[in-house]
Amino acid sequence: MSYLLLKDLFKRHGECMNTAVSVAGWVRTLRVSKNLGFIELNDGSFFSGVQIVFQDTLSNFEAVSKLGTGSAIAVTGTVVASPGKEQSFEIAATAIEIVGACDSDYPLQKKRHSFEYLRTIAHLRPRSNTFSAVFRVRSLLAHAIHSFFQDRGFVYVHTPIITGSDCEGAGEMFRVTTLDPKSPPLTEEGKVDFSKDFFGKETNLTVSGQLAVENFCMAFRDVYTFGPTFRAENSNTTRHASEFWMIEPEIAFAGIEEDMRLAEDMTKFIIRFVLERAPEEMKFFNAMIDKGLLERLEQVASSDFGRVTYTDAIDLLKKSGKTFDYPIEWGSDLQTEHERYLTEEVFKKPVFVIDYPKEIKAFYMRQNDDGKTVAAMDMLVPGIGELIGGSQREERHDRLLRRIEELGLKKEDYWWYLDIRRFGGCPHAGFGLGFERAVMYLTGMTNIRDVQPFPRTPKNAEF
């Protein structure tokens, strides 16, 4: 049993004209009158479906006429020119096999459903136009990211999902344990005795692969991680999920300049990659989800990104004469409204903001000579604000140690991270990109729950 994929039929329908084909897929809509009917069939290989025309000469015309949306069928027929306005060709069926009937309470209708409702039927929503497009683009984007880094010789590092390090410092973690929650073994002080736990110590799901990947960077030079990360934060927003994927490249013998060039090149590459390989899906998003999407992406892919220091950015915002909901002051972090103003109004293209005050950035970022700022960079893009955050890392052992102590962190927790500064340390830099945020940026979708196949958010792990 072998069926022609609709992807291939659409690619070469000219040469298929007037030949016999067999296709298999799911009924999207069905319209029937006394002696003939029309089925829109989608087989998942292509965004568009093909129209099947069937006559009452079919042996099972009655049964086929009663099929509901969602049914799985296999069709044999002839590719013919279509007299209809909405398609240039169609398949005149000679036989239709009902592979899997669909109960009449199938929840997906021909009309538009709310995204909110579709989230409650996450097992069925990939059959809808929007989610079909979203998840094909998500898949392509993952491919694009691997292609970009692999083509440049980066080594893909699988950093651990379960981590014994409680110092990743990026947020609340999910504990991993096999201890009995009702009566865990206790120490003499009455605390939970994790030495009796599976790993002999407290373990959690990772919140970031960065610290681990820095170690491999000191061996392979250019590396990246791309995998799931977990945050047990009770945040209920359109941009946060408890489980999400992150891309974290790290480059050795390189500083913040090389880091920005890498971020810019990667951004342009993945945009072009997806525009080339999913033109139907991208046109759909531009028409149905976000009217300015294609124009914005084309512009980003073809412009040279701007550069501005945090200090200059603050001046630009102050001089803008625009009133913001949040005050602008040196030392406080840029709000989304500030970021968007900079990239959309001032620069009118993506822009890197560099050299942030050290107080508002992470301990591992390289301290600048002014004693006030660190070599951090945020890449701001029109439409959403910050898309990428990165930095040159502090490679000087004494400086890093002092910063750890200043912030009251426990240096014992960082022994291996500090070690790589003693054993052949060198300047290095990297950045982090939330994969879902990249999917949202490329599709125009505005809720992270709608770009993950089965999203995990506070109080929700149904599927």
Added chain:
RNA sequence: UCCUCGUUAGCUCAGUCGGUAGAGCGGGUGGCUGUUAACCACUAGAUCGACAGUUCAAGUCUGUCACGAGGAGCCA
């Protein structure tokens, strides 16, 4: 976690001044020879999120809770 809004048929929603429930789509039945979210006719389908309270009377007013959405904080 905080603020705001919401929860009525399978779905999307309407429901006036407090007086006992409506539409479209979907489902079912029938009709129709070229449809494009087909069309036409008929039909079934509702503990109005839950629990209290006010009232002769609550989908409608009040309180609590649950769930959802948007925004904020935090961040990716």
